[in-house]
Amino acid sequence: MKRRTLVAAGLTMPFANAMANANDSGKQRTFIVGYSAGGNVDNFARALGDRAGKLIKQPIIIDNKPGANEMIATQMVSRSEPDGRTILISTEAPITQSQFLYKKLSYVPEELTPIILLAQVPLVLVARSDLPVSNLKEFLAYAKKNPIIAGSAGIGGVTHLPIAMLAKMQGISWTHVPYKGSAAMFPDLISGRIDVCFTGSSAALSQIKAGKVKGLGVGTKERMSALPNVETFEENGLDGIGAKYTIGAYGPKGLPEEIRKQLVAVYTEVLKDPSFVSAAVTPNSYIVDGAHGSEFQEFLKKDRASQKNRVEASGAQLEG
Structure with missing residues (x-):
């Protein structure tokens, strides 16, 4: 796992402009988490949501949908509107692993939109x-x-x-x-x-x-x-x-590129915030990542190959 210098690489708009559409509707913003409250992913999502919500001046609600190796949460996001208001905060498991572990999935992992790789755990x-x-x-x-x-x-x-x-x-x-x-x-x-x-x-x-x-x-x-x-x-x-995992943000299929970039800008700003790092990252020995765009896509491609080998080696196979 490597440390990454966080910059808004590839973002074509100033941060202030990235906020422009963040508060244009009364529709609720939600982080969907595939684990129960109080766990590692949930705690990280709450810290991220709290600070991101303050940046865009709109609360972000955490909706816990535990079970089925995060697939319940992932399915929910995959069927949501591609407007950037319903975001999956999850490990890589439902994106790169479950397709090899389960005989049938209720969503297509490759169709979700990778937004940003937040941290390595x-x-x-x-x-x-x-x-x-x-x-x-x-x-x-x-x-x-x-x-x-x-x-x-x-x-x-x-x-x-x-x-x-x-x-x-x-x-x-x-x-x-x-x-x-x-x-x-x-x-x-x-x-x-x-x-x-x-x-x-x-x-x-x-x-x-x-x-x-x-x-x-x-x-x-x-x-x-x-x-x-x-x-x-x-x-x-x-x-x-493989005693490690990642926490990433994912959107549904068809998430517009402009919205994806806006979300990257918001989350990157949070990841650079010293108060966030000292509260949610350093005490837990997490490593802030920040990969997005083609870099995040390449990570997922390599991880799919790795997960395929791990699942085959473990002999695990589930009905789904």
């Missing part, structure tokens, strides 16, 4: 506090001898495939328990009903600092400053499990 492998391991090496040794119960924020989602890949690579016997988001998963992890799960860094950090769970591995290239004693998967030769 490292995943953290966390365990119940009484699991008799203290680091990643000990966990792998334990899991090879003891079947584990692993949770995820949804079947086939960005927190499911990494544990599936890890189990496949390490010969681990495991049972999968899917939830509708990280917020719903943590009570069972804390109470010991499941042994481990992958989750975004923001949710993991708060629970680890509270002493409710243990951090075992992180999906960053180097150790996280907030978790200096937690090993990276890369330093253990396990970077191929």
